Amino acid sequence: MELTPKDRLAVALDFPSAKSALDLVDQLSGTCQWFKVGMELYYATGNAFVETLRNRGFNVFLDLKLHDIPNTVAGAIRSATQAGASLLTIHASGGPAMMAAATEAAQAPDSPRLLAVTVLTSMDAAQLAAIGVTSSPADQVLRLAKLAQKSGINGMVCSPEEAGILRSELGSGPLLVIPGIRPAGSDVGDQKRIATPTIAIERGASMLVVGRPITRAANPAETAESILKEIERASGTDR
Numbered sequence: 001m002e003l004t005p006k007d008r009l010a011v012a013l014d015f016p017s018a019k020s021a022l023d024l025v026d027q028l029s030g031t032c033q034w035f036k037v038g039m040e041l042y043y044a045t046g047n048a049f050v051e052t053l054r055n056r057g058f059n060v061f062l063d064l065k066l067h068d069i070p071n072t073v074a075g076a077i078r079s080a081t082q083a084g085a086s087l088l089t090i091h092a093s094g095g096p097a098m099m100a101a102a103t104e105a106a107q108a109p110d111s112p113r114l115l116a117v118t119v120l121t122s123m124d125a126a127q128l129a130a131i132g133v134t135s136s137p138a139d140q141v142l143r144l145a146k147l148a149q150k151s152g153i154n155g156m157v158c159s160p161e162e163a164g165i166l167r168s169e170l171g172s173g174p175l176l177v178i179p180g181i182r183p184a185g186s187d188v189g190d191q192k193r194i195a196t197p198t199i200a201i202e203r204g205a206s207m208l209v210v211g212r213p214i215t216r217a218a219n220p221a222e223t224a225e226s227i228l229k230e231i232e233r234a235s236g237t238d239r
């Protein structure tokens with residue numbers, strides 16, 4: 001996937017209705033090219049909202065984080081494909097059989113490209129230990145990312161902390177999509193493994209996912225513009 005600087009920022013539309021999401025989209029149109037539709041908005045609006053964004057010329061990242069038995073995930077991917085999203089997330093922790101079934105279900109030319117979510121950026125070592133994972137977040141991310149790659153999934157979601165290790169271990173092929181982005185001085189909120197846009201890009205991120213630092217900013221378009229400038233500066237020095 002060829003990425004222009006504008007393609008390297010996806011704004012997370014974590015809103016409860018089409019109206020509130022479109023209010024923000026209107027403010028960002030002209031600045032941003034990619035929007036992420038996650039569970040909150042998708043459960044409220046379904047494929048219709050994805051189609052609305054497509055009709056306005058935007059690229060859609062459908063973040064459904066599918067995690068179920070292989071047959072169910074494959075069916076969900078076929079249903080979601082009808083919406084016209086370019087990217088779709090599944091949980092790598094669903095395991096290799098689930099990821100293989102997902103790959104198989106996303107072979108149509110109009111299928112979204114799949115991204116395997118490794119370890120949520122809201123989790124730290126203590127949260128992982130609480131669910132019985134005693135590896136460090138970085139080791140667990142790498143394990144899941146390698147499994148995803150073997151299952152035919154060539155895009156991963158991880159935190160900025162692991163972007164560098166995944167880029168060096170997996171090579172230049174995978175699309176590394178990085179949430180947990182916090183421009184200097186912004187609220188951390190519920191995120192645990194975070195970094196600035198510059199650090200994430202320098203570590204090899206393909207695309208950054210930014211929600212609240214933009215959607216809750218006093219001037220979302222200005223904030224998005226300054227993040228895009230930061231991405232451009234950082235990519236100029238790195239890739």
Ligand SMILES: O=C(O)c1cc(=O)[nH]c(=O)n1[C@@H]1O[C@H](COP(=O)(O)O)[C@@H](O)[C@H]1O
Pocket residue numbers: 012013014038063089117119120121122157158179180181189191209210211212213
């Ligand atoms: O798959 C994701 O996009 C995702 C994975 C992850 O590990 N962490 C994570 O925060 N996200 C999403 O990225 C966005 C981050 O939002 P902010 O924390 O508001 O910037 C949210 O929409 C999350 O659902």
